[in-house]
Amino acid sequence: MKVGILYSRIRRDEKLLLNELRERDHEIVKVDVRKQRFNLSDPPEVMTDVDILVDRCLATSRSLYATQFAEAYDIPVVNDHATAEVCANKVKNSLALEGAGVPTPNTDVAFTKDAALESIEDFGYPCVLKPVIGSWGRLMAKIDSRSAAEAILEHKETLGHYEHKVFYIQEFVDKPGRDIRVLAVDGEPIGAMVRSSDHWLTNAAKGATTESIEVTDEMAELVETASDAVGDGLLGVDLMETGVDENGDPSGYTVHEVNHTVEFKALNEVVDVDVPARVVDWLETTARNETEVTA
Numbered sequence: 059m060k061v062g063i064l065y066s067r068i069r070r071d072e073k074l075l076l077n078e079l080r081e082r083d084h085e086i087v088k089v090d091v092r093k094q095r096f097n098l099s100d101p102p103e104v105m106t107d108v109d110i111l112v113d114r115c116l117a118t119s120r121s122l123y124a125t126q127f128a129e130a131y132d133i134p135v136v137n138d139h140a141t142a143e144v145c146a147n148k149v150k151n152s153l154a155l156e157g158a159g160v161p162t163p164n165t166d167v168a169f170t171k172d173a174a175l176e177s178i179e180d181f182g183y184p185c186v187l188k189p190v191i192g193s194w195g196r197l198m199a200k201i202d203s204r205s206a207a208e209a210i211l212e213h214k215e216t217l218g219h220y221e222h223k224v225f226y227i228q229e230f231v232d233k234p235g236r237d238i239r240v241l242a243v244d245g246e247p248i249g250a251m252v253r254s255s256d257h258w259l260t261n262a263a264k265g266a267t268t269e270s271i272e273v274t275d276e277m278a279e280l281v282e283t284a285s286d287a288v289g290d291g292l293l294g295v296d297l298m299e300t301g302v303d304e305n306g307d308p309s310g311y312t313v314h315e316v317n318h319t320v321e322f323k324a325l326n327e328v329v330d331v332d333v334p335a336r337v338v339d340w341l342e343t344t345a346r347n348e349t350e351v352t353a
Contacts, residue, residue: 059345060085062108064124064135066092066116070323075112078334082342091120101131110345111135114319118146118191121319134348136341137291137318144288145318148190148226151288154316158287160280161300161312164229171211174225178207184230187214190221198259200230231312233298238271238311240295241322241333243340245285247273249329270329277311284313292337294320 061084065072068088079086087108094102105111111128113135115121125139137145144150155162166177178185178201187210189197201207214222236254240247250273255266273281281295294317301310326333 059109059342060087060107061341061345062087062089062105062111062133063114064089064091064111064121064128065114066090066120069116069321071321072114074323074326074334075114075337078338082338084338091115091124096123096127098130101127101133105131105133108133110341110348112341113137113142116319122146134345136344137293138289141289141291141293142318145293145316146191148188148192148315149224151316154287155284155313158283160284160287163231163298163312163314166227168225168227169223171215171225174211174227175204175207177225177227179204181227181229186228186230187211188226188228190224190226228314231298231300231314233300236266236299237314238277238297238299239325240273240277240281240297241293241320241325242281242285242295243292243337244290245282247278247281248333248336249273249325249331250277251325251328268324268328280311280313284316288316288318291318292320292340293318294322 061079063072063076063086065088076086087104089102089104089111094104096102105128111133113121113125115124121142122139125135125142128135129139144154149167152162152165168174168177184200184202187199187201199210201210211225214225235256236252238250238252240250242248250271251268252271253266253268277297280297284295285293295313296315296317297311297313299310300312303309322333322337
């Protein structure tokens with residue numbers, strides 16, 4: 059098949075994917091979105107005749123626009139624009155999870171500093187303030203006191219972008235020093251890892267240590283439901299443990315986020331599964347299904 063890769067920078071994740079595609083003799087077209095012009099009716103020449111496009115754009119804005127243009131050109135793209143739009147926005151992400159009955163942290167959204175402060179006081183301390191758009195744990199704040207809340211809210215209110223005027227406030231989940239990332243394709247888990255840290259943020263991008271973890275039936279059911287809630291695709295589903303069982307081991311989960319341009323290099327290093335191979339398996343199946351639908 060002819061596979062187009064939408065990108066702005068080739069990271070290790072993309073290199074793993076490209077190597078697997080080449081080993082299977084698939085034709086690859088690298089589409090650097092920084093160099094393209096997207097006409098309303100005519101696609102960039104480099105995108106024509108591809109069997110499937112894979113969105114690996116780093117910037118959310120580029121991802122959302124590029125996938126929308128691809129669909130306007132009737133070019134199959136994964137993940138599709140609808141899924142990207144839900145996953146890229148924490149408000150839409152949380153609403154989708156809540157609407158599907160997936161356990162997710164209690165969340166308020168407010169549009170003024172005063173209303174946000176009321177939400178924070180109702181949640182109590184600590185609680186968490188997150189940007190509506192963002193990844194890798196950037197611009198997230200654990201708020202431990204009213205004075206800290208007032209200072210952070212005032213700072214955000216003075217920032218220029220309108221998204222900083224949307225205050226996304228979430229309960230603090232007292233997780234056991236770790237969270238769980240499950241990589242899934244259309245709701246089927248490929249593999250999972252635990253990300254552990256002494257810091258309250260346990261993102262791998264923040265230096266958390268990683269190790270593999272077996273996906274339990276309970277986790278798999280949550281992943282499938284969460285994936286369906288946002289539109290399916292190649293997704294990273296992030297879970298936190300919320301309790302302990304009779305042996306004192308962590309149990310119970312809440313899904314706090316689903317990611318649509320998910321990174322998998324760290325997962326590939328700690329699990330026995332060949333992650334890029336499983337991803338390409340899924341791409342091949344998806345491309346065949348798309349061909350059958352349009353035939």
